[in-house]
Amino acid sequence: MPDIEYEIYALRYATMQNRKAASSYLFPDDHDAPMPLDYFVWAIRGGGRTIVLDTGFTAEVGARRGRSLMRTPAEALALIGIDAATVPDVVISHLHYDHAGCMGMFPKAVFHIQDAEMNYATGRCMCHQVLSAPMEVDDVLDAVRHVYAGRMKFHDGGGTVAPGITLHLVGGHTGGLQVMRVPTARGWVVLANDATHFWGNIRNRMPFPLVVDVGRMLEGYRILEELADGPDHIIPGHDPLVLKRFPKFEGQSEVVSLHLPPTG
Numbered sequence: 598m599p600d601i602e603y604e605i606y607a608l609r610y611a612t613m614q615n616r617k618a619a620s621s622y623l624f625p626d627d628h629d630a631p632m633p634l635d636y637f638v639w640a641i642r643g644g645g646r647t648i649v650l651d652t653g654f655t656a657e658v659g660a661r662r663g664r665s666l667m668r669t670p671a672e673a674l675a676l677i678g679i680d681a682a683t684v685p686d687v688v689i690s691h692l693h694y695d696h697a698g699c700m701g702m703f704p705k706a707v708f709h710i711q712d713a714e715m716n717y718a719t720g721r722c723m724c725h726q727v728l729s730a731p732m733e734v735d736d737v738l739d740a741v742r743h744v745y746a747g748r749m750k751f752h753d754g755g756g757t758v759a760p761g762i763t764l765h766l767v768g769g770h771t772g773g774l775q776v777m778r779v780p781t782a783r784g785w786v787v788l789a790n791d792a793t794h795f796w797g798n799i800r801n802r803m804p805f806p807l808v809v810d811v812g813r814m815l816e817g818y819r820i821l822e823e824l825a826d827g828p829d830h831i832i833p834g835h836d837p838l839v840l841k842r843f844p845k846f847e848g849q850s851e852v853v854s855l856h857l858p859p860t861g
Contacts, residue, residue, distance in 0.1 A: 598785075601760055602782045603643035604856045605855040606846060606854060607852070607853050608670075609635050609636065609840060609851040610666065610668050611635070611653070611654070611665060612633065612634070612635050612837075613664050615633075616634050617629050620634075621797075621798075621805060634837070635836070635839070636654070637651075637834070638651050638670045639788055640679055641762065641777075644759065648687070648762065649703070652699040652700050652703065653699050654694050656669070658694055664695075668851075669699065669702070670702060673851070673852075685705060685707065686709065686758055689710045690775055690834075691790070691791065692771070695731075700740070707749070708743055710751060711752050711764075712752070713766060713768065713773030714772060714774065717772025722772060722809070753766075762778070762780075764776070767792045767820055768810060768813040769808060769809065769811070770791045771809055774791060776789050777790075778825075779856075781855075783826075785824065786825065786826075786832060787825040789834060791805070792814075792817045793817075793834070795836040796831075796838065799818045832855055840853055
């Protein structure tokens with residue numbers, strides 16, 4: 598383990614309650630079983646650094662797509678004393694609308710993204726509606742503008758954001774999805790993001806149905822398990838159980854501490 602141990606927080610900013618298992622598993626046992634989905638941004642603090650993973654979606658996009666926005670991502674970060682306007686580093690796991698939609702809330706940030714994700718979001722795959730539907734063209738244009746403004750840092754496979762914090766290309770869900778590995782007091786925690794939306798995806802080897810490459814998604818599960826110190830060290834991107842299984846931050850109902858052991 599590196600000398601620095603970081604704190605990690607999952608902050609819920611939105612939810613979608615009226616979903617079924619058929620929307621979350623490629624081959625569900627019960628298509629009509631209820632399966633709500635939560636939306637998070639993540640904050641990492643330690644060694645005098647603050648890093649944010651993903652930027653959420655805007656109120657306008659949430660309303661159009663039928664998602665219930667509870668607070669803006671910036672307001673969520675403020676719950677733990679982080680001012681989005683001053684954050685220096687933001688990692689974009691991938692360019693889907695719910696992960697890259699509020700980059701303007703981070704005017705001082707350098708954004709970290711995989712070469713493969715930018716290629717995917719601006720290339721021929723976007724000619725296919727089933728793949729472009731989770732994208733918002735304005736978000737992709739913002740990403741391109743940040744390239745020209747010198748505020749986009751590209752990674753090709755592996756990458757380092759801060760001492761001990763590494764990025765890893767997984768793909769599968771999109772062409773260039775990346776995950777983040779963070780050293781904490783309880784060991785190596787992997788913020789899997791949409792490499793596994795729910796614990797059920799990875800633990801049952803049941804892929805999420807929005808997928809570019811099923812083989813890479815399944816291989817991604819193996820990569821996550823190799824990077825993390827155990828099953829509970831892999832943090833899924835949308836599972837409501839995250840808020841139920843980890844300690845609340847100073848009584849906040851929508852923020853949990855992932856660097857602490859699960860309570861259930």
